[in-house]
Amino acid sequence: MIEIKNITKSFKDKKVLHGISGKFEKGKTNLIIGASGTGKSVLLKCLVGLLSPDKGKVLFDGRNFTESDKKITTQIRREIGMLFQGSALFDSKNVEENIKFPLDILTEISEKEKIEKVNHCLNLVGLDKVNQKMPSELSGGMKKRVGIARAIVNDSKYLFCDEPNSGLDPLTAIKIDDLILELTQKLKTTTIVVTHDMNSVIEIGEYIMFLHNGKKLWEGDNKKILKTKIKELNSFIFSNKLMKKIK
Amino acid sequence: MKNFGKYILFLISLFERREKLKTYFSLTINECIKIGYDSLFIVSIVSIFMGAVTTIQTAFNLVGPLIPDYVISLVVRDMTLLELSPTIIAIVFAGKVGSNIAGELGTMRITEQIDALEVMGVNSSSYLVLPKIIAALLMFPILVVISATLAIFGGYTAGVFTDVITGQEYIYGLRYEFNPFNIPFALIKSYVFAFIVASISSFQGYYTSGGALEVGKSSTNAVTNSCIAILVADYILAQILL
Numbered sequence A: 001m002i003e004i005k006n007i008t009k010s011f012k013d014k015k016v017l018h019g020i021s022g023k024f025e026k027g028k029t030n031l032i033i034g035a036s037g038t039g040k041s042v043l044l045k046c047l048v049g050l051l052s053p054d055k056g057k058v059l060f061d062g063r064n065f066t067e068s069d070k071k072i073t074t075q076i077r078r079e080i081g082m083l084f085q086g087s088a089l090f091d092s093k094n095v096e097e098n099i100k101f102p103l104d105i106l107t108e109i110s111e112k113e114k115i116e117k118v119n120h121c122l123n124l125v126g127l128d129k130v131n132q133k134m135p136s137e138l139s140g141g142m143k144k145r146v147g148i149a150r151a152i153v154n155d156s157k158y159l160f161c162d163e164p165n166s167g168l169d170p171l172t173a174i175k176i177d178d179l180i181l182e183l184t185q186k187l188k189t190t191t192i193v194v195t196h197d198m199n200s201v202i203e204i205g206e207y208i209m210f211l212h213n214g215k216k217l218w219e220g221d222n223k224k225i226l227k228t229k230i231k232e233l234n235s236f237i238f239s240n241k242l243m244k245k246i247k
Numbered sequence B: 001m002k003n004f005g006k007y008i009l010f011l012i013s014l015f016e017r018r019e020k021l022k023t024y025f026s027l028t029i030n031e032c033i034k035i036g037y038d039s040l041f042i043v044s045i046v047s048i049f050m051g052a053v054t055t056i057q058t059a060f061n062l063v064g065p066l067i068p069d070y071v072i073s074l075v076v077r078d079m080t081l082l083e084l085s086p087t088i089i090a091i092v093f094a095g096k097v098g099s100n101i102a103g104e105l106g107t108m109r110i111t112e113q114i115d116a117l118e119v120m121g122v123n124s125s126s127y128l129v130l131p132k133i134i135a136a137l138l139m140f141p142i143l144v145v146i147s148a149t150l151a152i153f154g155g156y157t158a159g160v161f162t163d164v165i166t167g168q169e170y171i172y173g174l175r176y177e178f179n180p181f182n183i184p185f186a187l188i189k190s191y192v193f194a195f196i197v198a199s200i201s202s203f204q205g206y207y208t209s210g211g212a213l214e215v216g217k218s219s220t221n222a223v224t225n226s227c228i229a230i231l232v233a234d235y236i237l238a239q240i241l242l
């Protein structure tokens, strides 16, 4: 479980996050949703330690990530896996080397074990026979799968995904969502997904936090969200015609 | 000035939280190939022509019955060692390797590959930049030595080919009143220039933000800033060491 308390972050004089708190449970897909520019990525970066919040705490199963000594933060880092918006695969490495990379850096296991783990993860994300391919030879959806495989290869307890659907066609997007949901349940990870895709919200939103201008305006699940009375959330949900019709 | 401070902090950050030495070893070998071996062609071409042109121009400007022909190769030798090989090749190096480093790091930054390294707990600046700087320090002096050799050889060929000097006199001039300190001087310069190009270009690339356009700008800035720094350092080193 990941708990955040009163996370505040400013850039120069611009306040981006205004004291955000919440709980993201284990084995669930937790969504952070909101329009572009509301600070979702900044919040995610504060969570994984790419940015340090000005105020507030991030607790990974009770361990304070923001203030603890180096030993604990290093340990937490080892348990974090992240899928980036553009997949962020290393251009100069092939698929196998990309997925193996966290093991090279973080573990002391033998080369043979590493390759076994890589193949196991490739299997989990539904890819095979791509070990020797370079990232430039992969389609967008395959890149995301490789990105996910890299994020979970070191038995990550916490999985973070920034806009896993961006740049994908609707069908592939749903497949990636399903994969994230399936892996979360299978591997019992605490998964946090940043998205503005309503499809994902309905499909995999077991816990949803809605951000608007850097504030948390609503939290709940995908059953409650369609009945909300909050104006900002409503206009976010029903911004496209299809959703209006469904309503 | 603010950027200079940031640059110094960047250099310090390279030595914090390093990875296993083994990791750096293979990275450095890779960089040596990219930085050194891949620059060999352009450095050779530039050097041969540099030597040839210097020979012909010196010959052209030194006509007169009182001046012996071997002065030509003496001038070529000193110019090559003191200035042309270290400095001109450093500028070529900035254009080729500097822009490449900044482009590579800039792309890694905007495609979040650097963030991906950081999330895994890797000190990305040290992991990515230190091997480049070490490789530049290892390879650039070698390139300068090769360059000087080829320039002098280019001068010989051009001189003999166009009949401005005989081969014997050219060799005599090369050996005439040779100041051995010129060689360590050239090497000191090449270490300094290698460090300047690799570190400034890395700095520019590492702190890219935005999109593809900014990556292009970082590459350009890497080359211009490296060139300016090379010329300033060239002047300072000449003041101190000569």
Ligand SMILES: Nc1ncnc2c1ncn2[C@@H]1O[C@H](COP(=O)(O)OP(=O)(O)O)[C@@H](O)[C@H]1O
Pocket (backbone or CB within 6 Å): A011, A016, A034, A035, A036, A037, A038, A039, A040, A041, A042, A043
């Ligand atoms: N490194 C940064 N420096 C300054 N401002 C930033 C930085 N990162 C993000 N911002 C600002 O924070 C706001 C939220 O950005 P972001 O979290 O990326 O939005 P999104 O919800 O679309 O992911 C934006 O207005 C952006 O301009």
Ligand SMILES: [Mg+2]
Pocket (backbone or CB within 6 Å): A040, A041, A163
């Ligand atoms: Mg974002």
